[in-house]
Amino acid sequence: xxxxxxxxxxxxxxxxxxxxxxxxxxxxxxxxxxxxxxxxxxxxxxxxxxxxxxxxxxxxxxxxxxxxxxxxxxxxxxxxxxxxxxxxxxxxxxxxxxxxxxxx
Amino acid sequence: xxxxxxxxxxxxxxxxxxxxxxxxxxxxxxxxxxxxxxxxxxxxxxxxxxxxxxxxxxxxxxxxxxxxxxxxxxxxxxxxxxxxxxxxxxxxxxxxxxxxxxxxxxxxxxxxxxxxxxxxxxxxxxxxxxxxxxxxxxxxxxxxxxxxxxxxxxxxxxxxxxxxxxxxxxxxxxxxxxxxxxxxxx
Numbered sequence: 394x395x396x397x398x399x400x401x402x403x404x405x406x407x408x409x410x411x412x413x414x415x416x417x418x419x420x421x422x423x424x425x426x427x428x429x430x431x432x433x434x435x436x437x438x439x440x441x442x443x444x445x446x447x448x449x450x451x452x453x454x455x456x457x458x459x460x461x462x463x464x465x466x467x468x469x470x471x472x473x474x475x476x477x478x479x480x481x482x483x484x485x486x487x488x489x490x491x492x493x494x495x496x497x
Numbered sequence: 498x499x500x501x502x503x504x505x506x507x508x509x510x511x512x513x514x515x516x517x518x519x520x521x522x523x524x525x526x527x528x529x530x531x532x533x534x535x536x537x538x539x540x541x542x543x544x545x546x547x548x549x550x551x552x553x554x555x556x557x558x559x560x561x562x563x564x565x566x567x568x569x570x571x572x573x574x575x576x577x578x579x580x581x582x583x584x585x586x587x588x589x590x591x592x593x594x595x596x597x598x599x600x601x602x603x604x605x606x607x608x609x610x611x612x613x614x615x616x617x618x619x620x621x622x623x624x625x626x627x628x629x630x631x632x633x634x635x636x637x638x639x640x641x642x643x644x645x646x647x648x649x650x651x652x653x654x655x656x657x658x659x660x661x662x663x664x665x666x667x668x669x670x671x672x673x674x675x676x677x678x679x680x681x682x683x
Contacts, residue, residue, distance in 0.1 A: 418599030426649045438592040472631035492607045
């Protein structure tokens with residue numbers, strides 16, 4: 394048991410926390426686009442934190458280098474995927490939910 | 498920065514000298530990744546790697562560097578590395594923002610759609626800017642139509658933050674050298 398183990402646990406717990414809030418946001422937000430906000434951002438940092446935690450736990454080796462590369466690719470793929478989904482939604486004609494000010 | 502000289506170079510004139518260069522760079526990149534990910538350094542695996550990298554490089558060399566050909570690649574790379582810490586900080590902020598909204602008993606969401614023109618030209622800078630918008634607090638890029646961004650914002654405050662154009666300037670700074678030359682397709 395050295396210092397990196399608690400540190401990696403800390404990172405992974407942080408990642409799990411953001412995964413949880415992203416899921417809660419996905420379930421609670423009012424419409425398609427607002428839900429995308431929750432997962433598109435939440436998952437990016439959550440994956441990043443989890444992967445950093447795992448590679449710290451693994452120590453410096455070829456495996457941790459591979460994990461670092463996965464993290465970098467996720468970093469690019471995640472927002473691109475979010476954008477692809479939101480664009481598909483827009484082109485399908487999904488109307489974004491707006492707050493109705495005069496109703497209350 | 499004010500004077501944007503956009504030179505258009507016909508594709509055919511560039512093609513000959515860049516084709517081979519792009520192919521070699523693509524092959525080397527792929528092969529380096531192969532070596533890192535396989536972790537085996539014997540002849541059998543390295544030969545397989547060379548064959549695979551050659552095949553994939555043959556099919557994808559003209560996709561990899563489609564729009565960035567002139568200007569210093571290393572300078573762009575270094576500037577991009579300098580941009581990363583700021584972006585990471587924004588991502589952390591974005592996540593705390595979304596987490597707070599998700600756990601809020603009555604989420605104060607007031608979605609807005611923003612349209613604005615951008616001064617960025619090349620594909621790579623547009624992609625970087627669009628991805629950065631998606632990763633910063635409360636905003637998602639929905640579409641880019643003819644240089645016009647459609648951004649979905651969760652509330653009015655984040656809309657104002659985007660309006661300052663700080664991020665656009667940062668992205669423009671990264672690709673300063675590479676932005677001057679557009680390759681005409683067809």
